[in-house]
Amino acid sequence: MFETLKAAPADAILGLIAEHRNDPRPEKIDLGVGVFRTAEGETPVLDVVKLAEQRLVDTQASKAYIGTAGDPDFNAAMQELTFADSVDADRLVTIQAPGGSGSLRVAASLILRARPNAKVWVSDPTWANHIPLLGGAGLELATHPYYDAKKHVIKVDEMLDTLSKVDKGDIVLLHACCHNPSGVDPSEDEWRAIADVIVERDLVPFVDMAYQGFARSLTDDAFIVRHLAARVPEMIVSNSCSKNFGLYRDRVGSLSVLAPDQASRDIVNSQMNNVVRTIYSVPPDHGAVVVAMILGDPDLKAAWRVELAEMRGRLREMREMLHDALKTKAPEHDFSHLVRAVGMFCFLGISEEQVNRLKKEYGVYMVGSSRINTAGITAHNVNYLADSIAATL
Template sequence: MFETLTPPPADKIIELMAQFRADPREDKIDLGVGVYKDPEGRTPVMRAVRTAATRVWEAETTKAYVGLAGDAAFNAAMAKLVLGEAHDPARTASVATPGGTGAIRIAAELIRNTAPGATVWMSDPTWPNHPAILKYLDIPQTSYRYFDTTTGEVDFDAMMADLAGVQRGDVVLLHGCCHNPTGANLTADQWLAVADLLGDKGALAWIDIAYQGFGDGLEADAFGTRLLAKQLPEVLIAASCSKNFGVYRERAGVLMALSAKGTDRDVVQGNLNTLNRVNYSFPPDHGARLVSTVLDSDDLRADWAAELEDVRNSMLGLRTQLAEELRRLTNSDCYDFIARHRGMFSRLGLTPEQVATLRKEHGIYMVGDSRINIAGLNAQSVPVLARAIAALDG
């Protein structure tokens, strides 16, 4: 049987990681991997999470299964964090999942089961796992224009022109904040326009929110998600705890399905439970328990929010420093968009050949489309990157 297998396509980011590790240069810079790093290049355990781990360990008396939907306290805490005042328990079914990727997968299967003819619309570009999962599940997909590589901003007119082709029952996948891979976000007015369009079209909004707190703050980053939750009858929300809680390896995520009033919420919940069951039976609990312990403890939540704000401001500072260095070295404002972007990522607009030059001549590693992880920089490496970029046109 196995002799019929063929090698799968290489994962570009995993391949880039291997190249970086094999590079003997001590001054090499890794801007490819999408994890937060502090100025020393570490991905630290957050203070509140470390304290929560101690509390969970001391209080835990069993490792028995929790339930198909995961821990109810975690699901409720995440719904409140993401939705705020838009949270309506009577409309909200939710399941814990193995990270945000697990939430995306369960959401995709729910779409396939309930609306097999629906087309999922995704931004161009988007996180590569979005189209990969949809393709694997044989779900129809298409894209809408999103990013203007010339300006480094959202091409909103093109986006809305493409979304005018959405059909009733189709699904539109949106990044809740800190767009991956571009870092370019919708404004409040643009979110309002998108909400109106989806409502008029009768389309389902599907939101991937993986970086809440990394952009403009916990509340501001949830604006678009909360708006759609209030304005539209049905919404799918896939949320990840990997980044804003730093629990990457614990795989803590949640999928929320908001149904129209009058719909039997318990039927929706039962379908989510069944999808969990046939995929991995019971979702992992440890990371979810750490998150709910933080969110449900006043002292830990305050400390977590403060540290998250430090993380956010650190990335904003790096963005500003890089934009200013590039403006000085190039005598141009063409890279000013970096300071306006939010989250860990920005797409610089470099060609694959320029990206290869940076890697070969300067030991600077980024994804081939010139997406960089801002958190891979520090105050000392920003000038190095800026000089290398400026030299490309020299």
């Protein structure tokens, strides 16, 4: 039977990682990969995660199956982190999921069960995996304008105009913060205007929050989630703990649904758990218990917030450093969008041909759209990076 198959298309980012790995030039720089890195170029386990893991090793009594919804303490803690007191908890349900991707996949099946003909509107551009992940699950996707690649701003008016014309009842996928790939988030006023259209058109917001705490603060980054929760009858929120807890490979995230009332919440809950049973049966436990321990212990939570602020600060600092270096080395070009962006990603704003030259001539790796992961910049490589960029402009 396998003779019917053709090789699947190569994943652009995985291909880039391999090319970078095989590049013998010592000065090479990887700005493609999707993980946080320290000034030493490492992606270490957070200290607070190590502490919680040690406690877990010392106290865990069983590795028997957990239920389809995962760890109740984790779910309660993630719900609190996401919604705070923005809405009556009787209308909310949260389940554990295998990373943000697993959460998005369960949400896709839930949408298909509830409203199979609805379109899901995603930003142009959006995270490269949103389209295959949600589309592959069977959802029909459409795009709304988002990023102006020339001016490096959000096309808010065009976005609002498109959303104001979509069919009532359609779904809108929003990035809560640190929009991937552009790094440009709506201001609070812009978010309010987006929420107005969602309410007017009776759209269902589906918020992907993969970077809570990476843009401004845990609270500020959840602004649109909490603002919408207070205004809409129904909403879906996917969380990932890959970035903000550094638990990438442990696969931990959550899926929350806001329903109009407790009775419909209970029905949604039963459907979500039924979906889980038909895909992966039960979620992985380790990372979720670690997160539950951290969020449930005031000292560990305080220590986590410090480490999170350090990661956020490093990303901001590296963008500023690159911006300052480019100001000196390429003064005729405006790179101010680098410091207006937040989180891990933003577009450098160069052509695909220039991206290829950077790779070939200087060993500087980024995806073809010129999206860069600022965590790949260090005080040590920033001058070489800015020189290379200036030379290719």
